[in-house]
Amino acid sequence: MKLMKSLFAATAIVALAAGAAQGKQLVYCSEASPAHFDPGPLTGGNDFDATSHAIYNRLVEFVPGGTEVAPALAESWEISEDGLEITFKLRPGVKWHTTPYFTPTRDFNAEDVVFSFERQWKEDSVWYNYLEGMTWDYFQGMDMPKYLKEIVAVDDLTVKFVLTEPNAPMIANLAMDFASIVSKEYADKLEADGNLAAFSTQPVGTGPFMFVDYQLDTVIRYQAFADYWDGKQPIDDLVFAITTDPSVRAQRLLAGECDIMPYPAPADIAQLQNDPNLTVMEQEGLNIGYMSYNVTEPPFDNVNVRKALTMAIDKAAIIEAVYQGAGQDAKNLIPPTMWSYNDAIPADEYNPEEAKRLLEEAGVTDLTTDLWAMPVSRPYNPNAQRVAELIQSDWAAVGVNANIVSYEWTEYRERGKQEDRKGPFQIGWTGDNGDPDNFFATLFSCSAIGVSNYSMWCNDEFEALIQEAKTTSDQEKRAELYTKAQEIFKAEEPAMTLAHSRVFMPMKKTVLNYKMSPLGNHSFKGVDIQE
Amino acid sequence: MLNFILRRLALIVPTVIGISLCAFFFVRVLPGDPILAMAGQHGVTPERYEILREQFGYNLPIWQQYLDYLGNVLQGNFGVSLSTKRPVLTEFMALFPATIELALVAMLFAVAVGIPAGIFAAVKRGSWFDQFTMGVALTGYSMPIFWWGLLLIIFFSGYLGWTPVSGRISLTFFLRPITGFMLVDTLLYGNWPAFVSALRHLILPAIVLGTIPLAVIARQTRSAMLEVLGEDYVRTARAKGLSPRRVVNVHALRNALIPVVTTIGLQVGLLLGGAILTETIFSWPGIGKWMIDSISKRDYVVVQSGLLLIALIVMAVNLLVDVLYAVINPRIRVK
Numbered sequence: 001m002k003l004m005k006s007l008f009a010a011t012a013i014v015a016l017a018a019g020a021a022q023g024k025q026l027v028y029c030s031e032a033s034p035a036h037f038d039p040g041p042l043t044g045g046n047d048f049d050a051t052s053h054a055i056y057n058r059l060v061e062f063v064p065g066g067t068e069v070a071p072a073l074a075e076s077w078e079i080s081e082d083g084l085e086i087t088f089k090l091r092p093g094v095k096w097h098t099t100p101y102f103t104p105t106r107d108f109n110a111e112d113v114v115f116s117f118e119r120q121w122k123e124d125s126v127w128y129n130y131l132e133g134m135t136w137d138y139f140q141g142m143d144m145p146k147y148l149k150e151i152v153a154v155d156d157l158t159v160k161f162v163l164t165e166p167n168a169p170m171i172a173n174l175a176m177d178f179a180s181i182v183s184k185e186y187a188d189k190l191e192a193d194g195n196l197a198a199f200s201t202q203p204v205g206t207g208p209f210m211f212v213d214y215q216l217d218t219v220i221r222y223q224a225f226a227d228y229w230d231g232k233q234p235i236d237d238l239v240f241a242i243t244t245d246p247s248v249r250a251q252r253l254l255a256g257e258c259d260i261m262p263y264p265a266p267a268d269i270a271q272l273q274n275d276p277n278l279t280v281m282e283q284e285g286l287n288i289g290y291m292s293y294n295v296t297e298p299p300f301d302n303v304n305v306r307k308a309l310t311m312a313i314d315k316a317a318i319i320e321a322v323y324q325g326a327g328q329d330a331k332n333l334i335p336p337t338m339w340s341y342n343d344a345i346p347a348d349e350y351n352p353e354e355a356k357r358l359l360e361e362a363g364v365t366d367l368t369t370d371l372w373a374m375p376v377s378r379p380y381n382p383n384a385q386r387v388a389e390l391i392q393s394d395w396a397a398v399g400v401n402a403n404i405v406s407y408e409w410t411e412y413r414e415r416g417k418q419e420d421r422k423g424p425f426q427i428g429w430t431g432d433n434g435d436p437d438n439f440f441a442t443l444f445s446c447s448a449i450g451v452s453n454y455s456m457w458c459n460d461e462f463e464a465l466i467q468e469a470k471t472t473s474d475q476e477k478r479a480e481l482y483t484k485a486q487e488i489f490k491a492e493e494p495a496m497t498l499a500h501s502r503v504f505m506p507m508k509k510t511v512l513n514y515k516m517s518p519l520g521n522h523s524f525k526g527v528d529i530q531e
Numbered sequence: 532m533l534n535f536i537l538r539r540l541a542l543i544v545p546t547v548i549g550i551s552l553c554a555f556f557f558v559r560v561l562p563g564d565p566i567l568a569m570a571g572q573h574g575v576t577p578e579r580y581e582i583l584r585e586q587f588g589y590n591l592p593i594w595q596q597y598l599d600y601l602g603n604v605l606q607g608n609f610g611v612s613l614s615t616k617r618p619v620l621t622e623f624m625a626l627f628p629a630t631i632e633l634a635l636v637a638m639l640f641a642v643a644v645g646i647p648a649g650i651f652a653a654v655k656r657g658s659w660f661d662q663f664t665m666g667v668a669l670t671g672y673s674m675p676i677f678w679w680g681l682l683l684i685i686f687f688s689g690y691l692g693w694t695p696v697s698g699r700i701s702l703t704f705f706l707r708p709i710t711g712f713m714l715v716d717t718l719l720y721g722n723w724p725a726f727v728s729a730l731r732h733l734i735l736p737a738i739v740l741g742t743i744p745l746a747v748i749a750r751q752t753r754s755a756m757l758e759v760l761g762e763d764y765v766r767t768a769r770a771k772g773l774s775p776r777r778v779v780n781v782h783a784l785r786n787a788l789i790p791v792v793t794t795i796g797l798q799v800g801l802l803l804g805g806a807i808l809t810e811t812i813f814s815w816p817g818i819g820k821w822m823i824d825s826i827s828k829r830d831y832v833v834v835q836s837g838l839l840l841i842a843l844i845v846m847a848v849n850l851l852v853d854v855l856y857a858v859i860n861p862r863i864r865v866k
Contacts, residue, residue: 131616217816410567
C-alpha cells in the first residue's frame with residue numbers, strides 16, 4: 001500500500017516535473033550540502049546560498065554585487081535622534097510561499113518580524129531550542145542580545161527596534177542572513193502539529209524561489225515564486241547540484257552539466273578561462289589574511305620588534321607563491337573595496353637590512369619563536385603551512401629562528417586565543433556585513449581579547465575611535481574615524497596584514513545578469529539564461 | 532547448519548561491542564571540540580558552551596557517556612547529527628542505497644571480468660594473454676583510486692564526452708526515491724530514459740571502485756585454478772576423454788571458486804572503504820562521502836554511529852559469505 005502511495009505521488013511529481021522542464025532551468029554546482037533550511041542558526045556560506053538567498057528575504061538587503069544596504073521587506077526606516085529607536089515601515093502585500101505542506105492565510109506582517117528575532121533571543125520561546133543542541137551563532141556573534149532592548153509590532157506594517165545604546169552597524173546587521181524573516185503563522189501551525197523540526201526541513205519564505213525538494217547530499221530543487229513581491233524571476237527552475245570536489249565541479253561545468261559554479265581550484269582557472277563557452281568573473285574578496293603578534297609577550301610587546309619582523313617578510317613573494325595570482329597585498333586590515341579604506345597608508349616595506357638593524361637596536365638577538373600555521377585552506381589564506389615556511393626562511397635571514405606549529409582547526413583557534421600564547425599566529429577573517437566595524441571591533445577591540453583578538457592588543461586611542469564610530473550614524477564622520485584608526489593600527493603593528501584574496505566565479509556565457517557579491521554569497525535573484 | 536549460523540551469530544556480539552568501543556573512543560581521541568566546530572567563525576560564549584556540553588552529555592565521565600550511547604544503540608537510537616540535527620539512522624538509510632548500488636555494480640563488474648580473465652590466464656598459463664592479464668591486474672591493484680577516478684573523468688567525460696562527470700542521474704529527471712536504488716526506482720517509474728541515464732552515471736564510478744577487487748579476483752582465480760588443474764581428479768577427467776571445456780567448467784571451476792568466494796566476501800569491506808574515495812570524486816551521495824564530511828565537521832555522533840552501522844553491514848556480509856561457503860563446501864560445516 002505504502003509503495004502504491006509512493007508510486008502515485010511520484011507519478012504526480014514526474015508529471016509536474018515534465019511540465020516544469022519546459023521552462024528555463026539554471027543549474028548551480030554548489031560546493032557542499034546545507035545543514036538544513038532554517039537560516040537563523042546556520043553559519044556556512046553554502047548554507048546561506050541554499051536558504052536565505054533563495055527562499056527568504058530580510059527587512060533590508062545588500063544591493064546585488066555591493067555592500068550598501070537597500071530596502072527589502074521594509075520599504076523605509078527612520079532612526080530616532082538619540083539613535084535608540086529604529087522604526088521600519090513594512091512592505092504591504094508581500095506573499096508567503098504556498099507549498100504542498102503549508103498554505104498561508106495572510107500576508108507578511110510585523111508579527112513575523114518580531115517572531116523571527118525573538119526565537120533567536122528569548123530563551124523561554126519553544127523555538128529557541130527546537131533542534132537538539134542548536135546555537136544562534138550569528139545573533140550572538142553580532143552582539144544582538146547586548147544591543148536589543150525590545151522589538152515592538154506597532155501595527156501590522158510598522159516595527160520598532162528599541163536599542164540599549166546607539167549602534168550604527170545595526171542596519172547592516174539586519175541585512176545579514178541570520179536576520180531572514182520567517183513565517184510566524186507557519187511556526188504556529190508546526191507547533192500545534194507538534195512537528196517543530198519540519199521548520200528546518202520544509203522551509204516557507206517570501207523569497208524569489210520556493211523550495212521544492214532536497215535529496216540528501218545530491219540535489220536541491222527550487223521553483224520561481226510566481227507571486228514574488230519584486231516580480232517573478234526570469235528563470236523557472238533553480239537546481240543546486242551538490243559537487244564537493246572543485247576539479248569535478250570544473251569538469252561538470254566544462255561538460256555542460258551545470259551552468260555556474262563557485263570556488264574553482266586555482267589549477268583549473270586557466271583552463272576555464274580558455275574555454276570559448278565560459279566566462280570567468282572575478283572580484284576582490286571581502287577578507288583579510290593576517291598574522292597576529294601577541295603584544296603581551298616579550299619581545300613582541302616592543303612595537304619596533306613587530307615592525308622589524310614584518311619588514312623582514314617578502315610579502316610579494318608569498319602572495320605570488322601561495323595565492324597564485326589570486327591575492328592582493330594587504331596594507332590595511334580592511335580590503336580596498338570597503339568604505340573608509342585608507343589608501344594613504346604606505347605598503348609594508350621589505351627590507352631585511354633595516355629589519356636586522358631594528359632588531360639589534362631592540363636588543364633582540366638569537367630569537368627563537370613559534371610560528372602558527374592554520375591546518376586548513378581558507379579563501380583568505382589558501383596554504384598557511386607554505387606561508388609559514390616562506391616566513392621561516394625570511395626570518396632566518398635576519399637571525400630569527402621560527403618553529404612552525406599547527407593543530408586541528410578548532411583546537412588551533414582555541415589555543416590561539418590564550419593570552420600566554422607564544423609566537424605570531426596566522427589567521428584571517430571574511431566580512432559578514434560590509435561594515436568596517438565588523439573588521440575593526442570584531443578583530444581588534446579590547447573586549448575581543450580571548451574571543452577573536454588574537455594579538456591581545458588593547459590600544460586606548462584605537463578603541464576610542466572604533467567605539468565612537470560604532471555609535472555615530474553619520475557615515476562620513478564614521479569613515480573619518482576609521483581612517484584614523486587605520487593609521488594607529490599601522491603605527492602599532494599588532495598584526496602583519498598579509499593579503500586579500502580574489503574570488504573567481506566561472507559560468508557559461510549563456511548565464512545573464514549574474515552579479516558577484518563582495519560578501520561571498522551566491523544569489524540567483526534576477527539571473528537569466530539565454531536559450 | 533542452524534547450529535553453525537547460531538555459532539557465528541554469537542560471535543558477532545563481542546565484535547559489535549569491540550567495534551562500538553573503538554568507534555566511540557577513537558572519535559574522542561581526535562583533536563578538536565565538536566561544540567566549537569559547530570559554532571563557526573564567531574565562536575560560542577562560555578555560558579552557552581557549558582549548556583551545550585551538558586545537553587550533549589559531554590560533561591559526564593567518558594565511561595558513562597559510552598554506556599548511555601550503547602544503551603541508546605541497543606534501542607535502535609543511533610543519535611542525532613550535530614550539524615544537520617537529523618537522526619543518524621534516517622540519514623544512513625537515505626544514503627546507504629546509493630553506496631550499495633554502486634558497490635554491487637562495481638562487484639558485478641569485478642566478478643564478470645575478473646573470473647573469466649583469471650580462468651583464461653590459468654588455462655593459457657605462460658602465454659602472452661596470461662602475462663598481459665596479470666600485468667594489468669597488478670597495475671589495477673596499485674592504482675590510487677583518487678587519481679584513477681579523476682583520470683577517467685577527464686578522459687571519458689571531459690575529452691570524449693561519453694559519460695557524465697558525476698552524480699547519480701541527469702538533473703533533467705526529477706524522481707523522488709522509492710527504494711533509493713536508482714536503477715530500480717527508474718524502472719518502477721517506468722521511465723526508460725531515466726534508467727539509461729542512471730546506468731550511464733554508474734559506469735565510471737563502478738569501474739573505479741571495481742578496479743582493485745577485479746585485480747584481486749583475477750589473480751586469486753588464476754592461482755586457485757592452477758592449483759586445481761594440477762589435481763589428480765582433473766587429470767582423471769582429462770584421461771576419461773572429457774572435452775577441455777567440460778574439465779574446466781565442471782570439474783575445476785567449482786573447486787577453484789571456494790577461495791574466490793571468500794575473497795569476494797573480504798572485498799566487500801574493502802569496497803566500502805574504497806567507496807569513501809570514489810563517492811567523494813564522483814559526488815556520489817552515499818555513506819562514504821557522508822562519513823568524510825562528518826569527520827571534517829567533527830560530528831562525533833555521525834562518525835561513531837556511521838562506523839558502527841558500516842561494521843554491522845560488513846559483518847552481516849561476512850556471515851552470509853561463511854554460510855555460502857558452507858553450502859559450497861560441506862566440510863566447513865562439520866569442522
